[in-house]
Amino acid sequence: MSVDPSIHTIDTAFQRDDFDAAYLIVEHGRAAFIDCGTGLSVPAMLAALARAGCTPEAVDWLILTHVHLDHAGGAGLLMQQLPNARLLVHRRGAPHMIDPARLIAGATEVYGEEEIARSYGPILPVAAARVVVADDGHRLDLAGRPLLCLDTPGHARHHLCVWDARSRSWFTGDTFGLSYRELDSDRGAFIVPTSSPVQFEPEPLKQSIARMLAYQPQAMYLTHYGRVEQVPALAAQLVEQIxxxxxxxxxxxxxxxxxxxxxxxxxxxxxxxxxxxxxxxxxxxxxxxxxxxxxxxxxxxxxxxxxxxx
Known part of the structure; x- marks a missing residue:
C-alpha cells in the first residue's frame, strides 16, 4: 500500500527518537498540522514545514487530538509562528489551550518544575479568537480536502480523531494505542492500548475504535509512533488487550x-x-x-x- 506523499511524519524529539509524532498535511500549497509535541518541538515543526516547501503563512490549521502535553504542549508557542492558522480542539480541551494554568499545575505536581522545563519547554496560551471548537462530526476544509473530526473518548474525554478521506486514514492521537517501530516483527506492527492516569474508560475506548473501523481505514497515523496498516487485526488486538x-x-x-x-x-x-x-x-x-x-x-x-x- 503506497504512502500518501502529502502526509509528512514529524518526530517531535520528545523523550527519545521515534516516540512522539506530529503530522503535516499539505494540499495545494496550504497546510495543516495535527498535534505539535511540546514547546521544544517547535523548531522541528517549522523545519518540516520548510522541507515540504511551505512557509508558516501557508498553515491554515493546527488540529489537536487532545491536550495532553506531549501532543499539545507546544501549541501556544507554535501558533505565535503561524500568523494565519487557527487552532482546532475538542470542546473539553479548548479552555485549557486558552488558559493552560491547570495543565501546567497538574503536570508540575507530577513531574516538578525542573522536569517540566527540561522536557516540555514553554507552555503558552492561545488567543481565544484563534481557537475553534470541534464537536462530534465537525468538518473542515483544507484547500478542498475534507477532514472530519469525531469525538473519541476512552483515553481521555477531550479526545478527537481526524479522518482524511483522501488517504482513507485516521490520525488517532492515543485512541488507537501505541506501536513502536523497534517492536515490529515479520508479522507487522506490535500494538498496545494506552490509558491516561485520570480519564481512562475501557468501554468508551472500545466504542471509539469500533467507530473508526466503520470507515474501513487503510492506515492509522499514531502519535506513538507513525503509520500502521493491518488495521482490523490491530483493532482486534487492542480490544483483546483492553x-x-x-x-x-x-x-x-x-x-x-x-x-x-x-x-x-x-x-x-x-x-x-x-x-x-x-x-x-x-x-x-x-x-x-x-x-x-x-x-x-x-x-x-x-x-x-x-x-x-x-
Whole structure:
C-alpha cells in the first residue's frame, strides 16, 4: 500500500527518537498540522514545514487530538509562528489551550518544575479568537480536502480523531494505542492500548475504535509512533488487550500493593504478547521500551477502578 506523499511524519524529539509524532498535511500549497509535541518541538515543526516547501503563512490549521502535553504542549508557542492558522480542539480541551494554568499545575505536581522545563519547554496560551471548537462530526476544509473530526473518548474525554478521506486514514492521537517501530516483527506492527492516569474508560475506548473501523481505514497515523496498516487485526488486538487489562485491574483491586500488582501483571501481559508476535528484542529490552507506558497504564487502571467504585 503506497504512502500518501502529502502526509509528512514529524518526530517531535520528545523523550527519545521515534516516540512522539506530529503530522503535516499539505494540499495545494496550504497546510495543516495535527498535534505539535511540546514547546521544544517547535523548531522541528517549522523545519518540516520548510522541507515540504511551505512557509508558516501557508498553515491554515493546527488540529489537536487532545491536550495532553506531549501532543499539545507546544501549541501556544507554535501558533505565535503561524500568523494565519487557527487552532482546532475538542470542546473539553479548548479552555485549557486558552488558559493552560491547570495543565501546567497538574503536570508540575507530577513531574516538578525542573522536569517540566527540561522536557516540555514553554507552555503558552492561545488567543481565544484563534481557537475553534470541534464537536462530534465537525468538518473542515483544507484547500478542498475534507477532514472530519469525531469525538473519541476512552483515553481521555477531550479526545478527537481526524479522518482524511483522501488517504482513507485516521490520525488517532492515543485512541488507537501505541506501536513502536523497534517492536515490529515479520508479522507487522506490535500494538498496545494506552490509558491516561485520570480519564481512562475501557468501554468508551472500545466504542471509539469500533467507530473508526466503520470507515474501513487503510492506515492509522499514531502519535506513538507513525503509520500502521493491518488495521482490523490491530483493532482486534487492542480490544483483546483492553479486556485483559480490565481483568488485571479487577484481580489487583483491593490489594495493599495494588500498583505493584498492576505493573507486574501488565508487564507479563505485554511480554507474552511480544513473544507471540515474534518481536526481535528480548524480554528485558521490550520491558525497557514499554516501561513508561506500563507505569501510565497502571495509573490509568487504578484511577478507573477508584472512579468506577464511586
Amino acid at each position: 479486556d485483559a487489562m480490565v481483568g488485571i485491574a479487577r484481580q489487583c483491586d483491593g490489594r495493599p500493593d495494588r500498583h505493584r500488582c498492576l505493573v507486574a501483571a501488565l508487564t507479563a501481559l505485554y511480554l507474552e504478547r511480544a513473544q507471540v508476535h515474534g518481536c526481535r528484542l528480548d524480554d528485558a529490552q521490550v520491558a525497557a521500551v514499554l516501561a513508561m507506558d506500563i507505569e501510565l497504564n497502571a495509573q490509568g487502571l487504578a484511577c478507573w477502578l477508584d472512579r468506577d467504585r464511586r
